[in-house]
Amino acid sequence: MSDYIEFENKMKKTAEVLKTQLASVRAGRANAAVLDQISVDYYGVPTPIQQVASVSTPDPRSLMIQPWDASVLKGIEKAILASDLGINPQNDGRVIRLVFPQLTEERRKELAKQVKKYGEEAKVAVRNIRRDAIDKFKKQQKASEITEDDYKNVEKDIQKLTDDYIKQVESIAEKKEKELFEI
Numbered sequence: 804m805s806d807y808i809e810f811e812n813k814m815k816k817t818a819e820v821l822k823t824q825l826a827s828v829r830a831g832r833a834n835a836a837v838l839d840q841i842s843v844d845y846y847g848v849p850t851p852i853q854q855v856a857s858v859s860t861p862d863p864r865s866l867m868i869q870p871w872d873a874s875v876l877k878g879i880e881k882a883i884l885a886s887d888l889g890i891n892p893q894n895d896g897r898v899i900r901l902v903f904p905q906l907t908e909e910r911r912k913e914l915a916k917q918v919k920k921y922g923e924e925a926k927v928a929v930r931n932i933r934r935d936a937i938d939k940f941k942k943q944q945k946a947s948e949i950t951e952d953d954y955k956n957v958e959k960d961i962q963k964l965t966d967d968y969i970k971q972v973e974s975i976a977e978k979k980e981k982e983l984f985e986i
Contacts, residue, residue: 825918828979
């Protein structure tokens with residue numbers, strides 16, 4: 804049935820959102836993705852840092868943010884300080900450097916909890932999509948648009964799809980958790 808595609812796409816999107824969320828969890832290495840969730844006030848408009856500056860990684864433990872417009876330097880610094888990144892930006896008047904310290908055991912555990920939380924939220928989202936799908940097909944069955952046998956098959960297929968995406972979400976979260984403790 805073509806209706807599966809709609810629900811499968813929603814589940815796939817949930818997994819992609821989880822990957823994006825986890826990319827912003829810093830794991831001790833410099834990664835420009837940690838800045839994805841941070842917006843800077845640029846002439847009254849919240850703008851992602853990547854749209855007002857170039858971001859580079861001069862070495863594995865630091866990021867360098869070089870704004871195209873020097874007037875936005877202070878705004879970038881404020882936005883980073885206000886975020887939950889946990890890194891103090893070093894502003895030299897031309898560029899901002901973010902030096903990623905070694906993660907402490909305590910910080911690794913905090914980040915692991917955050918990763919688990921994101922994973923659980925993604926699993927809940929997948930289960931909600933399953934519930935919506937089952938409800939939709941149940942209504943079709945009640946309206947005699949599909950037979951009871953079709954409904955049972957649909958239910959099995961949706962459950963298999965849900966199980967597959969739950970496994971995928973778990974493996975994404977586990978991979979990120981391992982990354983936290985490797986460094």
